[in-house]
Amino acid sequence: MVGLATVFGSGAMTNSIPEIERNDLIFVTGSNTKENHPIVALRMIKAVRRGAKLIVADPRKVPLVRFATIWIQQRPGTDVALLNSMMHVIVKEDLVDRDFIASYTEGFDDGFLKSLEEYTPEVGERITGVPKEKIIEAARLYAGASNPGIYYTMGITQHSHGTDNVFCIANLALMTGNLGKESSGVNPLRGQNNVQGSTDMGCSPNMYPGYQKVTIPSVRERFERLWGVKLPEKEGLVASEMFFASGAQKVRAMYIMGENPVLSDPDVGHTVEALKELDFLVVQDIFMTETAELADVVLPGACFAEKDGTFTNTERRVQLVRKAVNPPGEAREDSWIITELSRRLGYEMKYNRTEEIFHEIGMAWPAMAGMTYSRLDEEGGLQWPCPTQDHPGTPYLFKGGFPRGKGRFTVVKYRPPAEEPDEEYPFVLTTGRQLFHYHTGSMTRRVEPINRVSPEPYMEINSEDAAELAIEDGAMVRVSSRRGEIRLKARLSKRPDRGVVFIPFHFREAAANVLTSSIALDPLCKIPELKVSTVRVEKV
Amino acid sequence: MLTLTIDGRQIEVKEGSTVLQAAREHEIYIPTLCDDPRLEPYGGCRLCLVQIEGVPRPVTACTTPVSEGMKVETTNEYIEGLRRTVVELILSDHPNDCMVCEKAGDCTLQELAYFYGLRENRFRGERRQYAKRDANPFIERDMEKCILCGKCVRVCEEVQGVSAIEIAYRGFNAKVCPPFEKDLDCEFCGQCVSVCPTGALMGKLSLGKGRQKDIKKVDTVCPYCGCGCNLTLHVARNEVIRVSSSPETLNEGWLCVKGRFGFKFISSPERLNTPLIRKNGRFEEVSWQEALDHVAERLGGIRDRYGPDAIAGLSSARCTNEENYLFQKFFRAAVGTNNVDHCARY
Structure with a gap:
C-alpha cells in the first residue's frame, strides 16, 4: 500500500471485480488467484473464455496457469528484473503512451528512462531464468492491449524489496497509459475480508482514518475536535517494530484483537519470546489461538455472524455485515468490549447503535461521508470515494488524474533477495496459502470436513530435486533455516521449479514461519520477506 | 434493438x-x-x-x-400438454420421496409437479437404482434424483474451469459422475450444488438440519478472503446450518469451498465463551466485570509508570470497520499513543 500511495496518492485496487470481464489482457503476478481469491479468478476465467489474453508470472505452476496464454516462471525475488526488462522492451519498441505520460505523469525522462537501459531481455533472462522471448512476448502483449489489468498480491509485496516491486508495476501501467479508465489499472487483491477496511479505518501508526497523517498539525487538530481530547503527536510503531522495540521505546503491554501473530508473523521463536517478555498481554479472539495461549487476559469476542457492521472488500466496496446468531456463552461483540475498556480508562465512547459509529466514520473521512446503512442495503454496497448522499460511489479510480497531482515514475534497481541459496541452505523457500485453509487456520482447521481433505502440513518440492535427495512422495523431511527447523511430509510436484520449495503457513504443528526471517524487512513499509528465505531439506 | x-x-x-x-x-x-x-x-x-x-x-x-x-x-393448451408430459416423464424415473428429501420446498421439479398437479403418473417402467457412495466430505450425490439437466457439468466447466464431472454412458444409463466413477475429488466449491434443480446434489454439512420451514435467512459478507462475496446464512435454532448466495450479488452467487462449506467454526465447541485471567500460571474463568477492571487497571498502571507509548495494539483485518475504528480511537484517545497497527497493512 505504501508503494501505491507514494506513486498515485492512494493505495487500493484501482478497478472493480466486475470490470475484469472486460479486460482484454490480464497480467497476474505473485498471486495464486484461483486458490486465494477464487471468485476473482472466476471473472478472469470468464474474460479468457471471451478471448482475453492471460499472462501469469509466478515461480510456481499455480492453477491459473492452466488458463494462461503465457506463463513466466521467474526465480523467487527477481520481479524487479522481470518488470524492468519488460519495460525495456516497451521503450525500445516504442509502445509507450506519450500523450498519457505528458499529461498525467512526472519523472519519465529524468533518470527513469535511462535506468531501464541496462535491463535488456538478455539481462532479464540471466537474473530471472525466464527465456528472453517470453519476456519480449509478455511486454508486447501488455503494451499492445487496450484494456489491460494488472493483479497482484503478497507474491509481489512480501519481499525485502516489496515496495520496489510495486513501484515497477506502477511504472509499467503509467508508461502505457493503462490507468484511470474502466477495466485497466493496477489491482492489489487484498487477502483478508477486511484488510482494506482496517487500513481505511486508521489502524496504522502514522495515519488516522482515511489515510490522514498523524504528524500534520491541522489534521490532528481536526481529530482532536471530533474526539474531544488531546492526541499524541508522534508516529507510533509498526507491527514488526512492536516486537523489536527496546530501551525507552520498549513496549510493556499489548492488546491484540483478532490477530494471531505467533503463526502469521515471521520467525515464530522471536515472536513468542517478544510476547512472553511483555509485562501484560490482552488477547481478544474467538478461539484460544497460539497467541492467546501466551496472554494474561483472554477476552471472548463475537465472530462475523454474531454482529452488525461493515466490511470493505478488495475493490473498496463497503458492504453490510448482519447479525444472524447470538455469540456463545459470555462472548461479546468487540465494539462493546472496546467501549467498556475505554470508559474504565477515563474516556467515554457512547454509541447506542452500530450505525452511530459508522456515521462518525463518515465525519472522520469524507470519502465515506455519503454512505449510510440503508444505502448500503439498497445499493448492494458502495465503493469509496462516496463523499455525498447522492454520489453513486466510485468503481474505478483516477479518472482524469491522480490524488497527488501527477503519477510519479520511480527509478528501481534490482536488488537480490536478502538471502540467496548457498551450500548450507541450497533451497529457496516460499510460503503462502492453499485453497482449503485460511491464514493461520484458527477457523478452517476447526471445520471438520475441510480438515479431512487437507489434514496435515506438507512441503511441495520439484520431483527431480526430490529424486536427487532420495525423497519419496509422502516421506517425512526435515526443513531447516538459520531460524529453526520443522518436520513435515514432502509432496512431489511439478508446481515449484527446481531449487524452490513451497510450504503453506496454516499448520501450527509445522509452522512455516519458524523458518522465515523477521529481520529482512522492506525499508519503506517494513513488510517481512516471507516469500524468499533459504532452507536445507533432508530426509528423516 | x-x-x-x-x-x-x-x-x-x-x-x-x-x-x-x-x-x-x-x-x-x-x-x-x-x-x-x-x-x-x-x-x-x-x-x-x-x-x-x-x-x-x-x-x-x-x-x-x-x-x-x-x-x-x-x-396454450398444446404447449402446456407437452410440458406436462416432459415433467411426467422425468417423474416416472424419480424417487418421489419429497417427504424426506432435503430439497423439499426449494426444488424446481417439485414446483413443476405442483404446478401441473401431477399426482398420478401415466408412465411406468424401470427405475434407475444407484448406490449412494461418495466419501467426499462436502457434497452428497444422490444420482437417482438426477434429471440430467447438465447444469452441474456445465458450471464446473464453464464457470469454475475444473471439469471434475461429466455425463457418462448413454440413454437410460446416462449418469453424471467423476472420471471412472471415482469419488469426487475437486475444488469443492459447491457451484454444482447451488445450481442443481433437484435434490441430487446437496451439502453434506446441512443434511437433516432443517429444510425451508422456520429457517431465518440473513444476508451478510463472507469472513474469509478479500473478494467480499455475499453470503446468505440459513439459521435454525441459533445455528448456521447452510450458506447460499444469490445470483444477483457481486459474486453472481458463486462461492468457494471456504465461503460455502467453511461455516462450522461458528458453532465450534472450542469457541471462547467466557473471559479468562491467568492466575498462578493457569487460565481461570472470570466475570466480565473482573476481566475488564483488571485490564483497565494493568494498562492504566503501565501508562502511569512508563507513559502511553509503552502500550501497543494490533487490530484485526477480520473485524468490522466499526470495530477497527473504535480500536484505533481507543489507542489514540483513551490510551494516548499512535502505537496501533494491524498485521496485514502491506
Missing part, C-alpha cells in the same frame, strides 16, 4: 437475445429446468418449448435467437 411479439405483447430487446431472455426481461414466465442465465444455453430439458408463427414445430426458447417481427406464443 429488435421488436417481437410474445403472447400478443409487443416488446423490444437487444439483438442477439434468445426468446427466453426476451420473455424474462419482460417478466413473461417460461418454465425451465436446465437453464441458468449465467451459463451457455443448453436446450436439454425441453420445458421451455414455445410456438413461433411460421415454424412448424415447437422450439426451445432458450436456444432460439429472436428475429425482427417474430411472433411467439409461450402458453
